[in-house]
Amino acid sequence: MGWLGLDDTDSLEGGCTTATFHALLEGLPEGVKTGVPRLVRLWPFARRRTRGNAALAVELHADDEAGLMHHLEAWWTEHIEPLHGVVAPSAVSDRPQSPASPGMVYYRTPPDGQFYWKAVREEVGISSLPTPHHAWGGSGRIGAAAAVSWPAESITWEAIAWRSTTDQHQQRVIDSDALEEIDGWDGVVFSRDPRNGSGLIAPRGASPVLFGVRGTSFEAAEGACKHLMHSPGTESVSGWRVFQTNQASGDHLPPPQIFTVVGVETHPTRKHAMIRTDGPTVLAYAEGGPVNSVARWLKAGDTVAVAGLLHPDGTLHAERLKVESWEPRTFQRPRCSSCDVRLKSMGKGQGLRCPSCKLRTGEAWEAVIVEPPYAGWVEPPMDARRHLARPLAWEDADGTM
Numbered sequence: 586m587g588w589l590g591l592d593d594t595d596s597l598e599g600g601c602t603t604a605t606f607h608a609l610l611e612g613l614p615e616g617v618k619t620g621v622p623r624l625v626r627l628w629p630f631a632r633r634r635t636r637g638n639a640a641l642a643v644e645l646h647a648d649d650e651a652g653l654m655h656h657l658e659a660w661w662t663e664h665i666e667p668l669h670g671v672v673a674p675s676a677v678s679d680r681p682q683s684p685a686s687p688g689m690v691y692y693r694t695p696p697d698g699q700f701y702w703k704a705v706r707e708e709v710g711i712s713s714l715p716t717p718h719h720a721w722g723g724s725g726r727i728g729a730a731a732a733v734s735w736p737a738e739s740i741t742w743e744a745i746a747w748r749s750t751t752d753q754h755q756q757r758v759i760d761s762d763a764l765e766e767i768d769g770w771d772g773v774v775f776s777r778d779p780r781n782g783s784g785l786i787a788p789r790g791a792s793p794v795l796f797g798v799r800g801t802s803f804e805a806a807e808g809a810c811k812h813l814m815h816s817p818g819t820e821s822v823s824g825w826r827v828f829q830t831n832q833a834s835g836d837h838l839p840p841p842q843i844f845t846v847v848g849v850e851t852h853p854t855r856k857h858a859m860i861r862t863d864g865p866t867v868l869a870y871a872e873g874g875p876v877n878s879v880a881r882w883l884k885a886g887d888t889v890a891v892a893g894l895l896h897p898d899g900t901l902h903a904e905r906l907k908v909e910s911w912e913p914r915t916f917q918r919p920r921c922s923s924c925d926v927r928l929k930s931m932g933k934g935q936g937l938r939c940p941s942c943k944l945r946t947g948e949a950w951e952a953v954i955v956e957p958p959y960a961g962w963v964e965p966p967m968d969a970r971r972h973l974a975r976p977l978a979w980e981d982a983d984g985t986m
């Protein structure tokens with residue numbers, strides 16, 4: 586019957602739009618049916634961004650639409666509007682956080698996917714908002730509408746559990762045995778860092794979220810969430826819910842481009858690499874692991890394929906790199922044509938001589954054959970990828986993205 590979207594309600598007390606949305610869904614009048622709610626990640630560089638830049642949406646079915654609107658109006662005024670203007674905690678991030686500007690939209694018919702594709706790849710202004718049947722609040726309306734217009738072409742699932750405690754600075758307690766178990770389940774993904782086994786399901790910093798466990802099916806996410814919640818070593822939760830998401834879709838990335846390298850500079854202490862090219866300057870963060878290694882290996886004249894996001898400052902932030910072609914790094918003397926022994930220099934400008942058969946030739950060099958550190962595409966380690974990043978292992982065998 587209609588679609589509701591919500592965004593930008595992160596609050597000073599460590600709120601989270603998912604918790605606000607969960608409360609809204611729990612508080613819907615009797616008789617209102619809901620579809621599977623959506624958690625939609627949007628363009629990571631948006632000026633007005635909340636912590637994870639995620640917006641929420643859900644399909645609603647009610648016999649009494651006017652009654653539903655009346656309810657939403659009252660709910661907005663009582664529970665969501667008061668969150669306006671508070672600043673989300675930035676303990677985990679040095680990026681500037683904007684004060685919350687909650688927004689909610691209701692569409693009788695969802696806008697087509699075009700608005701989503703814009704909002705996941707670039708800055709979107711409120712003026713391009715498809716006109717909702719009803720709207721509340723500020724710039725959160727943009728993300729809210731984008732979540733409604735998501736065409737859900739590439740889908741994963743996340744089951745979120747919220748904490749019972751109101752003291753969000755208290756250390757989270759999640760059963761580590763249960764976490765290890767679910768990490769091995771079919772369809773459960775990104776739960777633990779494969780390099781050291783550390784958990785990747787709990788947010789850092791103050792938030793009502795205890796954990797979010799991700800899966801490639803609704804059942805996988807739901808089953809893992811229940812197993813974690815019902816394990817003795819996990820603290821009590823106030824509620825949980827499974828969301829359909831665009832995480833790991835790769836929707837944010839335009840097709841890769843190929844550039845010729847002009848030079849590479851590495852930050853002396855932080856090891857970020859800046860690749861100067863015939864196109865934009867390409868940034869590869871130290872946390873990018875293999876992406877950073879490849880970037881630092883590159884030399885002038887090499888060509889490199891880059892999949893990444895163009896930052897408003899003009900730099901291209903690499904999420905995937907692939908060395909396409911490369912220049913020789915070092916040179917050596919050729920081998921003797923008759924006995925295959927490496928020729929030696931007779932002195933500057935004196936030509937070369939075979940130490941075995943004494944054959945003499947003029948000056949000559951050949952390139953030492955080198956290989957790049959990785960042959961194909963590389964991506965950052967799991968804990969350094971964006972929510973939107975699609976793992977390389979999920980791509981088709983032919984390498985299309």
Ligand SMILES: [Zn+2]
Nearest residue numbers: 921924939942
């Ligand atoms: Zn020889």
